[in-house]
Amino acid sequence: MFDLIAANHHGAGWMTTGFAVFLWSVLPLMLPLYVYRLVRDARAFRTAEGPARADLSDRLFGWSMYLVVIVGPLFFATHRIWTTW
Amino acid sequence: MSYGKIINPANAATSTRILVLPVVVWAMATHRVVLALVLLIYSGVVDLVDGSIARYFKCAGPFGEMLDAISDAGLFLVTLVTAAATGYVDVLPVAVFLGVGAINALGRVIHIRRVGRVTNFRSYMSEAVGGATFFVLVGVLLDFYAETIIWWMAVLTVLVVVHDYIRILTMKPGEEVPHV
Numbered sequence: 553m554f555d556l557i558a559a560n561h562h563g564a565g566w567m568t569t570g571f572a573v574f575l576w577s578v579l580p581l582m583l584p585l586y587v588y589r590l591v592r593d594a595r596a597f598r599t600a601e602g603p604a605r606a607d608l609s610d611r612l613f614g615w616s617m618y619l620v621v622i623v624g625p626l627f628f629a630t631h632r633i634w635t636t637w
Numbered sequence: 638m639s640y641g642k643i644i645n646p647a648n649a650a651t652s653t654r655i656l657v658l659p660v661v662v663w664a665m666a667t668h669r670v671v672l673a674l675v676l677l678i679y680s681g682v683v684d685l686v687d688g689s690i691a692r693y694f695k696c697a698g699p700f701g702e703m704l705d706a707i708s709d710a711g712l713f714l715v716t717l718v719t720a721a722a723t724g725y726v727d728v729l730p731v732a733v734f735l736g737v738g739a740i741n742a743l744g745r746v747i748h749i750r751r752v753g754r755v756t757n758f759r760s761y762m763s764e765a766v767g768g769a770t771f772f773v774l775v776g777v778l779l780d781f782y783a784e785t786i787i788w789w790m791a792v793l794t795v796l797v798v799v800h801d802y803i804r805i806l807t808m809k810p811g812e813e814v815p816h817v
């Protein structure tokens with residue numbers, strides 16, 4: 553059974569669990585976009601030179617960071633849902 | 638109808654984000670978490686649409702951009718400091734995160750002084766971390782792994798600082814970066 557009143561700071565754990573469910577309903581939609589951009593720019597990076605290569609490098613670091621800030625909260629959301637089940 | 642550079646619909650919408658800040662502080666301090674959450678979401682939604690409002694009414698300008706940046710920073714700073722001061726989250730991770738964020742902001746100043754413009758270097762890493770901060774604020778309000786998330790944001794911001802400082806300090810004055 554889903555424990556909707558699992559305690560949080562405010563005694564309203566359903567909001568925390570709801571936030572976890574919200575993250576799981578939004579973030580997986582964003583994930584493929586950044587995977588696509590990462591693969592696309594990684595391919596372009598191999599043949600790029602000069603300032604274009606530097607810009608692609610900035611993008612690759614950026615898309616990697618987007619993946620981290622998507623996968624990280626998904627991990628916490630999974631943990632929250634798993635432990636309140 | 639034409640609007641002024643300061644008094645226009647976009648700036649009116651953006652300025653309400655600053656006006657709600659004292660209410661956010663009060664709501665957090667008195668643990669009216671739903672009210673604080675509603676105001677936080679309101680601020681986030683206005684932040685999303687104020688650029689579109691400015692373009693629709695043809696009133697975009699530097700003052701609006703500055704007001705938007707002040708509103709972003711104000712919401713972020715006020716919410717995190719209030720969270721630390723009223724016991725939502727430990728003071729140490731918030732202090733470290735804000736400190737690293739200040740070093741990151743200093744990098745922008747150094748970039749403008751060295752290279753001349755802020756637009757010829759776009760930090761995608763910084764945008765990723767910046768985009769996540771709204772959800773961090775919601776996470777802090779809802780006690781969603783608050784300390785852990787703030788520590789992680791501090792670590793990610795350190796990575797942003799290292800990457801951006803290397804880029805900023807190795808760019809030549811006037812160098813153009815093509816956005817391919």
